[in-house]
Amino acid sequence: MANSRFEYVKQFERENYLLPDTYIIIRVDGKGFHKFSQHYQFEKPNDARALQIMNRAAHKIMSQYSDVMLGYGDSDEYSFLLRRGCELYERREMKLCTLFASLMTCYYQFFWREEYGEEKRLDEDHLPVFDGRAVVYPTFNHIRDYFSWRQVDCHINNLYNTTFWNLVIKKGMTPQEAEQRLMGTVAADKNEILFSELGTNYNNEPEMFKKGTIYVKEYEEDYQVVSEIGLTPRQKQRLEKKRKKAKIVQYHIDIINDNSWWDSKPWLME
Ligand code: ATP
Ligand code: ATP
Ligand code: MG
Ligand code: MG
Numbered sequence: 001m002a003n004s005r006f007e008y009v010k011q012f013e014r015e016n017y018l019l020p021d022t023y024i025i026i027r028v029d030g031k032g033f034h035k036f037s038q039h040y041q042f043e044k045p046n047d048a049r050a051l052q053i054m055n056r057a058a059h060k061i062m063s064q065y066s067d068v069m070l071g072y073g074d075s076d077e078y079s080f081l082l083r084r085g086c087e088l089y090e091r092r093e094m095k096l097c098t099l100f101a102s103l104m105t106c107y108y109q110f111f112w113r114e115e116y117g118e119e120k121r122l123d124e125d126h127l128p129v130f131d132g133r134a135v136v137y138p139t140f141n142h143i144r145d146y147f148s149w150r151q152v153d154c155h156i157n158n159l160y161n162t163t164f165w166n167l168v169i170k171k172g173m174t175p176q177e178a179e180q181r182l183m184g185t186v187a188a189d190k191n192e193i194l195f196s197e198l199g200t201n202y203n204n205e206p207e208m209f210k211k212g213t214i215y216v217k218e219y220e221e222d223y224q225v226v227s228e229i230g231l232t233p234r235q236k237q238r239l240e241k242k243r244k245k246a247k248i249v250q251y252h253i254d255i256i257n258d259n260s261w262w263d264s265k266p267w268l269m270e
Contacts, residue, residue: 016093021229022136023084023143026096028104030076031129037076039126044169045161046209053115054078055213057107059248061100062215066243069268072147072255074154074212076130078104081143084270085228093134101132140269148256154212156187162205163190166198207252214255217246219267227270 018024030036042050051074058071058078067086072079080100082088089095108128112120122128137143160182167178182190194200202210219242228236255261262268 018091018093018096018134019136020091021084022138023140024082024086024091024096024134024136025079025143025146026082026100026132026134027077027079028101028130028132030108031131033076033128036126036128040120045158045165046206048206048208049115051208051213053108053111055215055250056111056114057104058213059215059250060107060111061103062217062248064103066240066246069217069270070147071215072150072212074150075157077150079147079150081147081268097132097134101130104130104132143268144262151212151254151256155210158205158209159187159190159202162200162202162209163194163198166194166200170198211252211254214251214253215248216251216265216268217243218249218265219243219246 037044037047037050040050054073054076058073058080061080062068062071065082065088067082067088068080069083070081082096089099105128108130109122112122112128135146137146164175164178164182167173167181168175171178173181181193185193191202194202228239231239251261253261
């Protein structure tokens with residue numbers, strides 16, 4: 001584009017390049033999904049089909065971007081781990097955040113239609129949209145703690161919601177009464193209420209609800225875990241080719257305490 005006297009306005013733009021040689025996590029979260037889930041009459045506490053829509057969207061994103069090594073999601077959120085050496089969009093924060101939020105938004109709508117067809121049509125006043133943010137972390141310990149944080153959040157919310165909705169559905173409590181009943185209770189109390197008052201053993205709830213969903217890239221055995229710093233462009237290309245061949249494997253497991261699960265995937269650390 002030829003220079004024009006208007007071009008100076010470009011100088012007002014500011015760009016944040018995410019710190020090099022750090023892990024990037026991008027988290028997307030549905031906007032106003034509390035209302036959204038009411039409007040489309042999600043099953044409470046967990047609508048499994050809605051969770052699968054999230055999962056399929058996340059899986060699609062991971063299959064398209066070789067830099068994404070791991071995804072973790074529950075409720076209306078998903079976190080994606082980008083490898084340390086990631087150079088996608090020169091690590092420009094705005095590009096990455098807006099890209100992931102819009103990928104999630106459009107795939108969610110696409111898979112919604114696939115899942116529900118005419119059964120639940122999206123209407124223009126209640127469309128699903130997602131926001132996105134990026135955070136960089138210096139060590140893999142931070143990454144483990146980050147995903148532990150999200151999984152603990154999933155657990156706390158799910159235990160609360162499971163108890164809350166069982167009180168409403170099985171005991172006919174109003175939402176206010178159920179909220180009142182749960183005020184000040186700790187996890188053990190909720191387990192007990194579920195078990196002795198509501199005939200539900202929390203342990204037997206589906207793993208996807210209790211643990212969330214983990215997608216991880218798994219490679220052929222010959223994928224070497226090396227830092228890319230100092231590699232020639234050709235060597236980098238070869239690694240990229242291998243990354244593209246990764247399989248995406250799904251888990252619903254405890255990622256907080258299972259060290260051997262993490263240890264068996266050293267490529268995540270790069
Ligand atoms: P915000 O725009 O700030 O994110 P929000 O209403 O989306 O607001 P969240 O904290 O993100 O608030 O919570 C998402 C809510 O969406 C949950 O509390 C739950 O009510 C609902 N929800 C999301 N997914 C499901 C699902 N699969 N089944 C049932 N309810 C769900
Ligand atoms: P980036 O991802 O960096 O934005 P881009 O390919 O989207 O890459 P832009 O600078 O945004 O690059 O340019 C958009 C391009 O899309 C235009 O150069 C033009 O070729 C094409 N394009 C967009 N809208 C139209 C349209 N309505 N009709 C024809 N071509 C279009
Ligand atoms: Mg939300
Ligand atoms: Mg949320």
